[in-house]
Amino acid sequence: MEDKNLLIANLLFPDITQTPEDMEKRFPERALAEGAKVTRIAPSPTGFVHFGNLFPAFVSERLARQSGGVFLLRIEDTDSQRRVEGAVDTIISSFAHYGLVFDEGVTANGDSGIYGPYSQSQRAFIYHVFAKDLVERGLAYPCFLTKEELEDIRAQQEAQKVLPGCYGRWSRYRDCGFETVKQLIDEGKPYVLRLRSPGKEGGRITFTDVVKGKLEMDENYVDQVLLKSDGIPTYHFAHAVDDHLMRVTHVVRGEEWLSSLPLHLQLFRVLNFKAPKYLHISLLMKQDGGSKRKLSKRHDPEAALTYYRQQGYPVRAVREYVMTLLNSNYEEWRMQNPALPLEDFKFTTAKMAHSGSLFDLQKLDDVSKNTIAAMSAAEVTKQVLDWSRDFDPKLHALLSADRARTEKIFEIGRNDAKPRKDIAKWSEIRGYTDFFFDSLFEIKDAFPENVSPADTKQILTRYKSIYSEKDDPQQWFERVKELASDLGFAQKPKDYKNNPQLYKGHVGDISMVLRVAVTGKTKSPDLFSIMQILGKDCVIQRLCSAANKIKE
Ligand code: GLU
Numbered sequence: 001m002e003d004k005n006l007l008i009a010n011l012l013f014p015d016i017t018q019t020p021e022d023m024e025k026r027f028p029e030r031a032l033a034e035g036a037k038v039t040r041i042a043p044s045p046t047g048f049v050h051f052g053n054l055f056p057a058f059v060s061e062r063l064a065r066q067s068g069g070v071f072l073l074r075i076e077d078t079d080s081q082r083r084v085e086g087a088v089d090t091i092i093s094s095f096a097h098y099g100l101v102f103d104e105g106v107t108a109n110g111d112s113g114i115y116g117p118y119s120q121s122q123r124a125f126i127y128h129v130f131a132k133d134l135v136e137r138g139l140a141y142p143c144f145l146t147k148e149e150l151e152d153i154r155a156q157q158e159a160q161k162v163l164p165g166c167y168g169r170w171s172r173y174r175d176c177g178f179e180t181v182k183q184l185i186d187e188g189k190p191y192v193l194r195l196r197s198p199g200k201e202g203g204r205i206t207f208t209d210v211v212k213g214k215l216e217m218d219e220n221y222v223d224q225v226l227l228k229s230d231g232i233p234t235y236h237f238a239h240a241v242d243d244h245l246m247r248v249t250h251v252v253r254g255e256e257w258l259s260s261l262p263l264h265l266q267l268f269r270v271l272n273f274k275a276p277k278y279l280h281i282s283l284l285m286k287q288d289g290g291s292k293r294k295l296s297k298r299h300d301p302e303a304a305l306t307y308y309r310q311q312g313y314p315v316r317a318v319r320e321y322v323m324t325l326l327n328s329n330y331e332e333w334r335m336q337n338p339a340l341p342l343e344d345f346k347f348t349t350a351k352m353a354h355s356g357s358l359f360d361l362q363k364l365d366d367v368s369k370n371t372i373a374a375m376s377a378a379e380v381t382k383q384v385l386d387w388s389r390d391f392d393p394k395l396h397a398l399l400s401a402d403r404a405r406t407e408k409i410f411e412i413g414r415n416d417a418k419p420r421k422d423i424a425k426w427s428e429i430r431g432y433t434d435f436f437f438d439s440l441f442e443i444k445d446a447f448p449e450n451v452s453p454a455d456t457k458q459i460l461t462r463y464k465s466i467y468s469e470k471d472d473p474q475q476w477f478e479r480v481k482e483l484a485s486d487l488g489f490a491q492k493p494k495d496y497k498n499n500p501q502l503y504k505g506h507v508g509d510i511s512m513v514l515r516v517a518v519t520g521k522t523k524s525p526d527l528f529s530i531m532q533i534l535g536k537d538c539v540i541q542r543l544c545s546a547a548n549k550i551k552e
Contacts, residue, residue: 007178009135011185012142012193016125016132020272023129027115027245036069038249040105041095042239044076047084049094049305050297051359052284056252058322059279061100062347063250073105074242075119078232088119094305098315115246120238127233130241130271131193131226139198139270140226142191143173144184165222166194168201174223193227195237197266205262210250210279211352212258220262236263244273252279279349284325284359295359302361312387312426314375316342317368324367325359327351338374365424373419377410380423384410387426395430398437408533409433412525420525435519436533443520443546448512450505453552458487459513460547467543469536476528484510517546 030038039060043053064071075091077083092108104113111118134140143166145153150166157164168174173181174196184191203219226237233241243251257264258280268275285292286300297303308318319342323330328351337344372380381403388396399406413420423432434440447456466479481491484507490496496506515527518539524530531539 004178005136005138008142008181009132011178011182012135013128013132016128018129020130020133023126023245027247030070030247032070033068035067036249037063037067038070038072038247039064039252040072040074040243040246040248041252042074042076042242043091044079044082045084045087045091046082047087047090048297049091050295051303051305051308052254052295053305054098054318054322055281055284055326056254056279057095057098057100058319058326059281059347059349059352060250060252063252063349064103065343066347069249070103071101072113072115072246072248073102073107073118074246075106075121076235076238077119077121078235078238080121080232097309098319118246120233120242123238123242124231124233126245127227127238127241128231131233131237134195134226134270135193137270139196140193141174141176141196141223142181142185143171143194143223143225144189144191145172163201163222165224167197167222171223190229192225192229194223195226195263195267195270197221197223198270199262199266205265207261207265207278209258209261210277210349211282212280212354215258215261217262220266222263224263236260236267240264240267240271240273243276244268244271248276250279251276252281255280255283279352282353282355282357284357286359292358302359310391310427312384312391312429313364313368313424314371314383314426317364317371320371321364321367323347324363325353325357328353368424369421372423373414373421377407377414380410381407384426384429388429391427392430395433398439399429399433405436405533406433409436412529412533422525435521435524435530438538441520441542443516443549445516445520445522447516447550448505448509448522451509451513452504453550455487455504456513457547457550457552459483459510460517460543460550462486463510463514464540464543464547467531467536467539469532473528476531480510480514481507514543518542 030036032038041053041057041060043049061071063069073092073095075088077088088106089108092106095102102112104115105111105118117123131140135142145166149172153166153170154164157170171194173191174194197220199219199221201221203221204216205219206214206216208214224236225234227233239251242248261278261280265275284295286295295303301307320334323342323345324334327345327347330345330351333345375383381399384406385396385400385403388399423429430440447453451459462483463480466483468475468479471479485491487510488504489510490499490503490506493506493508496503511527512522515524516522518527518534519530534542
C-alpha cells in the first residue's frame with residue numbers, strides 16, 4: 001500500500017525533494033512572549049475592498065498589538081481569473097488609509113519578513129511539498145473525473161437526495177492503483193488532487209470558536225479539491241499551510257467561512273498541524289424595510305470601502321464606528337474617555353457580537369459628527385483640504401486660497417460649551433461653506449412667510465445702515481433687538497408668545513430675514529461670526545441685493 005502511494009507521489013511531484021520537516025525548519029516557531037498573538041488578514045486581490053473587510057482587519061490588528069504579537073498581510077491570489085491589475089496596491093493603500101500598520105507581509109515595495117513569500121501565487125512549491133506528503137501517506141489522490149462526469153454524479157446525488165460532492169462510493173479514483181494513475185497521466189488526462197477524507201458520514205465534531213463559543217457541526221467526509229488541475233491550491237488547502245507556516249495563532253475571518261470549518265480542522269489534522277484559534281465575525285446586516293439582509297456589494301454603494309473616502313468620512317470616525325460595532329462596551333468607554341485615543345480601549349473578544357451586527361449609515365453619521373465636533377478648526381481645515389484636493393477641486397481652490405479665513409469658518413461654534421455637531425462628512429462642506437464665497441452664494445431658502453414683504457424690505461434696508469463691524473456679539477444683538485422694536489416686533493420671543501396681538505412677530509424673525517439675505521439659508525452657524533468673516537462690504541452688498549429683489 002505504502003509503495004503504491006510513494007510511487008504515485010513521485011509520479012505527480014517528481015521535482016519535489018523537500019519534506020514537511022524541511023518546511024518546519026525553514027519557518028520556525030516565532031520567538032514571542034507567552035500569550036503574544038499572531039494574526040493576519042488574507043484578502044484576495046479582486047479590486048474591490050468590502051467595508052466588511054475592515055472588521056477582521058481591526059480585530060486582528062488589535063489582538064496582535066495588545067498582546068505584543070505580529071499582524072501580517074498575506075495576499076490570496078490563487079484565483080487568476082479574479083485577479084485584477086493594481087488590486088494589491090488598492091488593498092495596501094486602503095488598509096493604510098485606515099491606520100492599519102502591518103508588521104510583516106506584502107508591502108508596496110515587495111515582501112517584508114522571513115515567513116514569506118506572502119503572496120500565495122509565489123508559494124506553489126511549498127504547497128506541493130505538503131501535497132506530496134499527503135499523497136505519500138494515502139491522504140490525497142489524483143482524481144481524473146471530467147466536468148461532465150462530475151455533473152452526472154451530481155445529478156444522481158440530487159435524485160437520491162444525498163450530499164453532493166466527491167466522496168466514498170462516488171469517488172471512482174479514490175483507490176486507483178499506480179498503473180492506472182500512470183496510464184492516465186501518460187495519456188495527458190487532466191486531474192485535480194483531492195483530499196482522501198478520513199471523515200465518516202454521520203460523524204459530528206465539536207469546536208470552540210473564540211467569538212461564537214462551542215459549536216457542533218457535521219464532520220467533513222467529502223474528498224475536497226486541494227490542488228486544481230493547474231497545480232494551484234484551493235483556499236482551503238493554502239490557508240491551512242500558510243497559517244501554519246506563518247505561525248498564525250488566531251484566524252479572524254468572516255462568518256461565511258464557518259461552514260468550511262469542519263474541512264479546515266480536518267486539513268490541519270491530516271497535515272499534522274496544530275489548528276489556530278478561529279474567530280468568525282458576524283456578517284454586516286442592513287435593515288431593508290421590515291427585514292434584515294447582508295450588506296451587498298451589488299446593491300449598496302456603502303459596501304465598498306472607497307465609498308467612505310469619497311464621501312469624506314474622517315478615518316477616525318470610521319474607526320470609531322467599527323469599534324462601536326465590534327465591542328458592545330466601546331461606546332460607554334468612549335463617553336467616559338472622550339479625549340483618549342482609541343488604542344487605549346481594551347478590546348476583548350468576549351464583548352464581540354455573536355450574531356449579525358446591524359450596519360447603519362445614520363449611526364455612522366452620528367459617530368462622525370461627534371468625532372468632527374471634537375476636532376480643532378485647524379485639523380478640520382487640514383482634513384477638508386486633503387479631501388477636497390481629490391474629490392472637489394473647485395471647492396479646494398476656494399478654501400485653500402485663504403487658509404486662515406477657512407480656519408475661521410470652521411472655528412464658528414467649535415469652542416462653545418456645546419459644540420455644533422452639524423458636519424458628518426467632508427462632502428457636506430460645500431453646502432456648509434458655500435455662502436462664504438460669492439461664486440457659490442445664492443439665496444436658496446425663502447424669507448419667513450410670517451414677515452410681510454414690506455417688512456422684510458424694511459428690515460434689510462434699515463439694518464444696512466445700522467450694521468457695525470466693530471460690534472461685539474452683545475452689541476450686535478442689541479442692534480437687532482432695537483431694530484425689532486422699531487419695526488413693531490417683540491425684543492424677546494417670550495413677549496410675543498404672551499401677547500401676540502401686540503406685535504408683528506419677534507426678534508427671531510428679524511434675525512431670520514438677515515440670515516436668509518446673508519447666507520441664503522434658514523439654517524446656518526452663528527450669524528454674527530459669519531458677518532465678521534464676510535466683512536462689511538459683502539454683508540451690505542448682500543443686504544442691498546436681497547432688498548432689491550423683494551416685490552412688495
Ligand atoms: N481570501 C479570503 C477572503 O478574501 C480570506 C479568508 C480568510 O481570512 O481566511 O475572503
